[in-house]
Amino acid sequence: MLAIITMPFPPLGAIFATAAAVTAGIALISHLLAKAGGADVSWFSMGLEALGAIPGMASRQSSGTSPESATTSRVPYAARLYPSPSSEAVGFITVALYRLVRVDVAGCLGCDLLAGRHELPGGILHETAAWVVNHVVGPLNLGTLIVGPREHVVAIAELDDTAAAELGPLLRDTARVVETLCRPEQTYVCMWSHGRDARKHLHIAVQPVTAEVRARYGGLRSEQLQARMLADGDEPDIAEVEQFCEQARELFREIARSSAEDRS
Incomplete structure (x- = not known):
């Protein structure tokens, strides 16, 4: 939601959009892999995660940052795009989101x-x-x-x-x-x-x-x-x-x- 609201205000919009895209994208990939392995993950939740990545994709296009510059880390990506005091806050937000989208395998x-x-x-x-x-x-x-x-x-x-x-x-x-x-x-x-x-x-x-x-x-x-x-x-x-x-x-x-x- 923050990513959508702040889209007209770069670089703030790009920061929130990037955090949303990274988190949603990682969650989507993790849940797809988990579902392939037999985990109980709904298609509805994965659809929401796919939608959540859209604002971030648009932001990366407008800022000229290529997807290849991202690493596997969930937190530092936004900070590397826009090094500023607000980047640390985005990092904490991303960590909090990361903690909510963990892959859960029943029976493990x-x-x-x-x-x-x-x-x-x-x-x-x-x-x-x-x-x-x-x-x-x-x-x-x-x-x-x-x-x-x-x-x-x-x-x-x-x-x-x-x-x-x-x-x-x-x-x-x-x-x-x-x-x-x-x-x-x-x-x-x-x-x-x-x-x-x-x-x-x-x-x-x-x-x-x-x-x-x-x-x-x-x-x-x-x-x-x-x-x-x-x-x-x-x-x-x-x-x-x-x-x-x-x-x-x-x-x-x-x-x-x-x-x-x-x-x-």
């Missing part, structure tokens, strides 16, 4: 957790434009956090620029949270996401391994420890998970506040 645990179709003890602990952090659901030890993408992404190679740029700092911050709360001998950071017949929704485990945890599993370490945990099937107590998550959530808030102060 990662998607089901985010959509509320599967119980998630402790809830979402922290989130960025492209990622969410929650406690593990399954037979890994208390304090193991999962960093997963909002979108149904099944390979690191498929991450867009926004998700890739956020991943490193987010893994660092998540590791700092579990290190502070658990004081482990080592914090494992690993990803399998490998189903029996296909790749699965990415889920990167940030796992604090203490001396107590190793002793409980006969002194095993690394992949042997994880394999034993998965084979035994012992899941942490839900009440303890909820308590841990409250502490972790507050630590994430403190980290976010500290980062904001450093930037200012």
